[in-house]
Amino acid sequence: MPRVVLVIGASQYLGARTVQTLQDDPGVDRVLGVDSAPPHLPIGEAEFVHADACGDGVDRVIRESGADTVLHLGLLSTDRGPVQENTRVGTMQVLAACQRSTAVSRLVLRSGSALEARDVAEVETYTRGLARRRPDLSVAVLRFANIIGPSVETPLTHYLGMRVVPTMRGHDPRMQFIHEDDGVEVLRRMALGSGSPYDGFFDVAAPGAMPLSACLRRVGRPGIPVPERGLRVLGGLGRRRGAHYSPERLRRLCCDRVFDTGQLERVLEWTPTHTSRQAFEAFADAAGRASDQLERADPPNRFGPAAARVRAGVGR
Incomplete structure (x- = not known):
C-alpha cells in the first residue's frame, strides 16, 4: 500500500534532500515537508506545510494529512525563545501527536541533532514510553554521527x-x-521499513x-x-x-x-558508500x-x- 510520508524539518538541507528522495520512490504516494521556514532547496512536487514548533501546528498537520509515516529530523526553525528549548518542545510535541494519531504507523526520529545531553536522554526516554504505550506503532531512533x-x-x-x-x-x-548522501539513504530506507527488525535505537556512522x-x-x-x-x-x-x-x-x-553501526547495517543489508x-x-x-x-x-x-x-x- 503506497505511503503518505511527513518529513518534519524540511527547511534544512537533510530534510529537503530526504523529501526529494522519498517522492521518487515507487512505494510512496505522497510526501509533505513541514517546517516554520521555507525549504532552502527545491522539493519538487512535494507539498510544503508551515508549522511552528511552539504551537499546535505539528499536531494539526499530522492529524489532517493522514500521514502513516513521520520522519522527525530535528530542529523546527522558530524566532520565539531559545533554539534548544524550542527543539526539545517541538520534538516532544511530535511524539505526543504521533501517539494520538490513528493513522501514523511508523515514526523515525533523528535523536540529538540540536539538543543538549540531558534533553536527548529525556526525549529518548519518552520515545521508549511511547513504544510501550503504542505497541502497534513502529518506532526507530537514529543516533547520527x-x-x-x-x-x-x-x-x-x-x-x-x-x-x-x-x-x-x-x-x-x-x-x-557520515556523508550527507549516505545519511539521506539511511533515512529513506528506515522510513520505508516497518516493524521488527526496523524498530529500536540505531547508530548511524561511516x-x-x-x-x-x-x-x-x-x-x-x-x-x-x-x-x-x-x-x-x-x-x-x-x-x-x-x-x-x-x-x-x-x-x-x-x-x-566510535559508533557501533553493525545493527543498522544488518537490518538494512547496506553499508555506507563513503568512509x-x-x-x-x-x-x-x-x-x-x-x-x-x-x-x-x-x-x-x-x-x-x-x-x-x-x-x-x-x-x-
Missing part, C-alpha cells in the same frame, strides 16, 4: 570554518562522520575515524587549546556573533565515541574550492551576498 559533505551546513562545519578554532585543552577526540587535530590540519585551521572555564567565556562572546558554542556543544560536536575520512575529504575539498574562488574574486565583493555566505561558511 556528524553529517558532513560538500553541500551540508551544520554547527560542525561552521565550527571547522572559524579562523581560529577553540579546542578543549588536553582533548583530541576521534571524529566519526567506518573509521579521524582525530580532531587531523581534521583541523586538513582544512588549514589553527586549533587553540582552551581550558573549559575559558570556553565558557568564549561561548558568551561567541553567542553575540552567532557562533553559539559552549563546552557542552564542543563535547557533542567532537564526541570521542568517515572520505566524507570529510568531500567537505574539505568543497571548502577549498570555495576559498579559491574567493581568492580570485576581484574586487572582494564581486559576488555580493552569495560571496558573503560562502565566506562565512569557510571562515574567511
Whole structure:
C-alpha cells in the first residue's frame, strides 16, 4: 500500500534532500515537508506545510494529512525563545501527536541533532514510553554521527570554518562522520521499513575515524587549546556573533565515541558508500574550492551576498 510520508524539518538541507528522495520512490504516494521556514532547496512536487514548533501546528498537520509515516529530523526553525528549548518542545510535541494519531504507523526520529545531553536522554526516554504505550506503532531512533559533505551546513562545519578554532585543552577526540548522501539513504530506507527488525535505537556512522587535530590540519585551521572555564567565556562572546558554542556543544560536536553501526547495517543489508575520512575529504575539498574562488574574486565583493555566505561558511 503506497505511503503518505511527513518529513518534519524540511527547511534544512537533510530534510529537503530526504523529501526529494522519498517522492521518487515507487512505494510512496505522497510526501509533505513541514517546517516554520521555507525549504532552502527545491522539493519538487512535494507539498510544503508551515508549522511552528511552539504551537499546535505539528499536531494539526499530522492529524489532517493522514500521514502513516513521520520522519522527525530535528530542529523546527522558530524566532520565539531559545533554539534548544524550542527543539526539545517541538520534538516532544511530535511524539505526543504521533501517539494520538490513528493513522501514523511508523515514526523515525533523528535523536540529538540540536539538543543538549540531558534533553536527548529525556526525549529518548519518552520515545521508549511511547513504544510501550503504542505497541502497534513502529518506532526507530537514529543516533547520527556528524553529517558532513560538500553541500551540508551544520554547527560542525561552521565550527571547522572559524579562523581560529577553540579546542578543549588536553582533548583530541576521534571524529566519526557520515556523508550527507549516505545519511539521506539511511533515512529513506528506515522510513520505508516497518516493524521488527526496523524498530529500536540505531547508530548511524561511516567506518573509521579521524582525530580532531587531523581534521583541523586538513582544512588549514589553527586549533587553540582552551581550558573549559575559558570556553565558557568564549561561548558568551561567541553567542553575540552567532557562533553559539559552549563546552557542552564542543563535547557533542567532537564526541570521542566510535559508533557501533553493525545493527543498522544488518537490518538494512547496506553499508555506507563513503568512509568517515572520505566524507570529510568531500567537505574539505568543497571548502577549498570555495576559498579559491574567493581568492580570485576581484574586487572582494564581486559576488555580493552569495560571496558573503560562502565566506562565512569557510571562515574567511
